Amino acid sequence: MIEFKDVSKTFDVKEGQVAAVRDVNLTIPDGKIYGIVGYSGAGKSTIIRMLNGLEFPTTGSVTINNTEISKLKGKALREQRLKIGMIFQHFNLLWSRTVFENVAFPLEIAKVPKAQRKEKVLRLIELVGLKGRENAYPSELSGGQKQRVGIARSLANDPEILLSDEATSALDPQTTDEVLDLLLDINKKLGLTVVVITHEMHVIRKICDQVAVLDAGEIVEQGPVLDVFKHPKQAITKRFVNQETSTSSQDDTTLAVSELLKKYPNGLIIKLGFHGDQAQLPIVSSVIRKFPDVDLSIIEGNIHQTTEGALGSLYIQVISDNQDSVKEVLSYLNTMRVETEVIEREQ
Amino acid sequence: MNNNGFASYFQLSNVDWPKMWLATWETVWMTLVSIIVVAILGALLGLLLFETSNSKSAGARALNWIVAAFVNIFRSIPFIILIVLLLPATQAVMGTIIGPKAALPSLIISAAPFYARLVEIAFHEIDHGVVEAAQSMGATKGQIIFKVLLPESMPALVSGITVTAISLIGYTAMAGAIGAGGLGNLAYLDGFQASNNAVTLVATVIIVLVVFVCQFAGDIVVKRIDKR
Ligand SMILES: Nc1ncnc2c1ncn2[C@@H]1O[C@H](COP(=O)(O)OP(=O)(O)OP(=O)(O)O)[C@@H](O)[C@H]1O
Ligand SMILES: [Mg+2]
Numbered sequence: 001m002i003e004f005k006d007v008s009k010t011f012d013v014k015e016g017q018v019a020a021v022r023d024v025n026l027t028i029p030d031g032k033i034y035g036i037v038g039y040s041g042a043g044k045s046t047i048i049r050m051l052n053g054l055e056f057p058t059t060g061s062v063t064i065n066n067t068e069i070s071k072l073k074g075k076a077l078r079e080q081r082l083k084i085g086m087i088f089q090h091f092n093l094l095w096s097r098t099v100f101e102n103v104a105f106p107l108e109i110a111k112v113p114k115a116q117r118k119e120k121v122l123r124l125i126e127l128v129g130l131k132g133r134e135n136a137y138p139s140e141l142s143g144g145q146k147q148r149v150g151i152a153r154s155l156a157n158d159p160e161i162l163l164s165d166e167a168t169s170a171l172d173p174q175t176t177d178e179v180l181d182l183l184l185d186i187n188k189k190l191g192l193t194v195v196v197i198t199h200e201m202h203v204i205r206k207i208c209d210q211v212a213v214l215d216a217g218e219i220v221e222q223g224p225v226l227d228v229f230k231h232p233k234q235a236i237t238k239r240f241v242n243q244e245t246s247t248s249s250q251d252d253t254t255l256a257v258s259e260l261l262k263k264y265p266n267g268l269i270i271k272l273g274f275h276g277d278q279a280q281l282p283i284v285s286s287v288i289r290k291f292p293d294v295d296l297s298i299i300e301g302n303i304h305q306t307t308e309g310a311l312g313s314l315y316i317q318v319i320s321d322n323q324d325s326v327k328e329v330l331s332y333l334n335t336m337r338v339e340t341e342v343i344e345r346e347q
Numbered sequence: 348m349n350n351n352g353f354a355s356y357f358q359l360s361n362v363d364w365p366k367m368w369l370a371t372w373e374t375v376w377m378t379l380v381s382i383i384v385v386a387i388l389g390a391l392l393g394l395l396l397f398e399t400s401n402s403k404s405a406g407a408r409a410l411n412w413i414v415a416a417f418v419n420i421f422r423s424i425p426f427i428i429l430i431v432l433l434l435p436a437t438q439a440v441m442g443t444i445i446g447p448k449a450a451l452p453s454l455i456i457s458a459a460p461f462y463a464r465l466v467e468i469a470f471h472e473i474d475h476g477v478v479e480a481a482q483s484m485g486a487t488k489g490q491i492i493f494k495v496l497l498p499e500s501m502p503a504l505v506s507g508i509t510v511t512a513i514s515l516i517g518y519t520a521m522a523g524a525i526g527a528g529g530l531g532n533l534a535y536l537d538g539f540q541a542s543n544n545a546v547t548l549v550a551t552v553i554i555v556l557v558v559f560v561c562q563f564a565g566d567i568v569v570k571r572i573d574k575r
Contacts, residue, residue, distance in 0.1 A: 052483050081485035092480035095575050096498040106484040108494065137574040157484070 002028035002051065002161070002193065007060035009046055009217075020046045021057070022217040028210075033187050033194040035204040035225070037240055038214030044197040047214070048163050051195065052084045053077045064161065082110050085154030089166035091146040093138040099125065099149050100134040106156040124152040128182060144175035151182060155190070162186070164196045168203060180206050184307075201244035205229065205306045213237045226308040230275050230339070244304065267319040268326050269299070273339035274312040283336055284316070291329055295319040315343075355544040362545050366533065371553050373447045374529035377519045378557075381454040382512045388459040389511070390504070392418065393466025394492065400467070418460035426518050429453050430525060450527035454518055462511045469503035470496055502573040509565025513558050520554060530554050 004026040011018045020043040028034045038044050049055040050062045053069055062070045064080075072080055093102050103121045112120075125134055128148040138146055147167060154162055164183065168176040184207045187194050196208060204211050204225060212222035213236060220234045232238045272283070288296055296316055303312035320326050333340050392414060399411035424432070430453045437452045438444050473496060481495045497504070523531025530550045538547030 054479060054483060078485040078487065081483060084483070086480070086483045088476060088480060090474075090476055092474065092476040094477060094495065094499060096501065096572070105481075105494070109481070109484050109486045109490055139575055 001030055001065060002026070002195070003061075003063045004047070004050075005061045005063070007047075007050065007057045007062060009043070009050070009055065009058050020217055021050075024060070024217075024219055026212060026219065026222070028193060028195060030193050031187075031191050032209040033184070033196060033207050035208035035211040036195070036197045036214055037199065037201060037204050037211060038197075039199055039236075042214040043217040044199075044214055045165055048165055048195060048197050051161065051163055052081050052086060082106075082157045083159050084161045084163060085157070085159035086163040086165065087147065087150045087154050087167045089169045091138070091143075091150045091170075093146060093149055093153075095138050098135050098137055099130060099141070102138070102149055103152045103156055106153060110157050120156065121152075124155055127155070127186070128152045142175070143171050144178055147171065147175075147179050148182065151179075151186070155186070160192055162192055162194045164194065164198075166198060167196075169198070169200070176200075176203070177206070183207055201240045204240075205244055205304060205311070207307065209307060213240065224308070226275065226306055226311070229306065229311055230273065267297075267317045269315065269317050269343040270330070270333075271341040271343060272314040272316060272333065273341070274303070274310070274314070276309045281336070283333070283338060284314070287329060287332065290332065291320075291325055293320055293322055294325050294329055356548045358545045359549070360545075361543050362549050363537070366537070367546070367549060367553070370528065370530045370533040370550070371557075374516065374519050374523075374531070374554070375557065377447045377450050377454060377522070377527070377529055378512060378515050381451055381458065381515055382508065384451075384455050385458045385462050385511060385515070386508055388455065389462030390466050392459065392463035393470065394496075396463060396467040397470040397496075400471075414463075418463050421456055421460040422464070424457070426453070426457050426521055427525075429457050430522055445526040445528075447528045450519060450522040450529075453522065454515055457518060458511050458515050461514070462507060465507035465511070466500075466504060469500040469507060472503065473499045502569045502575075505572065506565060506569050509562060509569075512561050512565075516554065516558055516561065 004024050007021060007024045008019070009021040011020055024047065036044055036047060046055055050057055051064065051069065053072060057070050060070075061068050064084075067080065069077075069080060094105065097105065100121055103124050104117050107117045107120065122134070125131060128151050130145060130148050130152070133141070133145070138149065141149065150167070162183075167183075168179050171179060180203060183194060183196070186192070187207075194207075196203060198204065208225050210223065211225050211228050212219045213228070213234065214220070215234070215236045221228060221232070221237045228237060229241055229244075232241045274283075284296065284298070287294070296318060299315035299317060301312065301314035303310055305311075318326050318329055330340060330342075395414050396411060396418070399407040399414070402408060402411070421429075430450075433453045433456065434444055437449050440452055441448050443449050477499060478491060478495055481491050486494070519527065519529050520531025520534070523529040523533070524535045526532065530553055534547045534550035537543055538545075538550060
């Protein structure tokens with residue numbers, strides 16, 4: 001178990017001090033994939049780097065399985081680091097070494113005898129799907145393949161924890177998904193704890209069990225991923241969730257909504273949020289059947305899979321001459337436990 | 348014998364070949380021995396400069412300042428003055444101030460600081476993320492130096508050696524003019540002072556060839572080890 005207790009970190013810079021992390025309290029359970037999401041400069045890297053002693057807290061403590069990382073030095077710290085793998089946004093492979101030699105690198109550091117290294121390296125290369133590319137140099141690999149080497153390398157010393165610092169941020173969407181699937185697979189197969197930091201909600205939704213939202217060094221929201229997606233509380237969380245749940249860009253939807261508002265001045269625009277099993281219920285058609293005097297028009301909708309089930313949102317326009325029917329539609333939707341949000345008309 | 352005309356350059360019969368080959372060997376020997384010492388000394392100094400350059404401890408910063416001052420001072424002394432300056436020290440260390448051996452101290456002291464700078468720059472050009480990745484795996488300082496810094500900067504270190512070796516060849520010729528032996532010495536004594544232009548020309552051609560071979564070998568090695 002990883003625990004951050006009242007952790008703050010300030011950097012001394014020429015212009016004074018930067019409070020990169022403020023009063024962070026976090027508990028990361030074993031065997032789970034824990035995501036930390038935040039915008040650039042929020043302090044994500046600073047937090048994750050405290051886990052392997054690349055950075056030390058100014059105040060507070062960071063412990064892993066009751067060992068206080070923030071107090072370790074020299075040999076003890078190096079030994080602890082062997083148990084923690086890390087992957088990076090820019091892969092950080094040694095270009096002078098082949099794929100095989102890069103994966104063998106942490107084993108050399110841990111002074112594993114040469115004979116044992118070979119078998120292990122080949123097994124890891126196979127695990128990440130790079131069999132046959134052992135003798136390639138990093139310059140001969142694509143970004144996704146480089147990250148696979150990075151992942152194989154990070155697993156070499158059988159770590160208990162895998163840290164991922166924006167590991168997919170330099171990759172295209174397709175490759176991102178492949179790498180995320182690999183991480184998920186490794187988490188299941190090897191049962192290690194994974195800490196993922198990212199600015200993409202997509203990454204959180206796809207592989208994380210729990211998420212913490214970081215804003216200007218503070219954790220403003222945390223919990224199981226589905227809960228946070230369903231009921232984002234803070235404005236920043238809503239922005240992250242929207243970034244993910246609207247397929248077209250947010251601007252497109254706003255534009256369509258304002259057009260429709262103009263076209264149908266008496267219509268009511270509602271955003272419906274579905275999750276879990278409801279995403280499979282025929283809610284819209286039952287509304288149409290139940291309220292014959294109401295016209296429904298669908299503006300936009302989408303559905304996403306998370307590790308815990310489906311998640312969707314739908315923008316609809318409800319038009320009726322009878323204002324009461326519109327209210328009834330709203331309350332009917334609420335009895336179906338669908339989340340509703342009425343989009344207000346701008347004056 | 349016409350010693351003044353243009354044709355005098357090509358009177359190859361005036362060239363004492365055994366003496367020419369001996370001088371060539373002396374030049375190559377001086378360059379080789381000094382480049383080996385310069386490579387080791389320069390790498391150590393460069394590493395020292397690199398490791399102390401962004402350290403926060405006051406001791407390291409002071410050390411960096413001292414090493415940097417030493418490097419800058421010896422890099423800016425013109426070679427011909429450095430030889431004269433070092434004559435007493437050379438006499439004390441090598442027991443003589445003439446011949447190829449006597450040239451070594453000044454060759455090394457002039458080239459090592461130059462190479463140290465090149466080494467420092469080469470280390471600074473390594474992506475810091477790679478060093479950090481090694482740290483995050485629990486690497487020691489020694490492992491980082493031998494498994495990351497040196498191999499990752501090897502092409503730059505080798506091309507730095509090539510550049511340094513070529514300027515050392517030039518220095519050996521200059522040292523030759525005041526008695527260090529080698530092709531420079533031959534061109535000066537047997538060529539210039541004896542008005543034997545053919546000797547000067549042949550010595551020049553050989554020096555140019557040595558430089559070319561050096562550059563060519565350096566380029567080939569860099570090409571082979573650079574996998575970027
Ligand atoms: N070594 C350092 N010295 C001074 N300031 C630093 C240092 N490292 C980080 N900071 C500052 O701390 C803050 C948080 O940085 P951090 O790198 O943790 O952000 P991040 O969330 O990882 O951002 P990004 O998504 O861009 O990587 C920033 O304001 C940054 O300028
Ligand atoms: Mg970062």
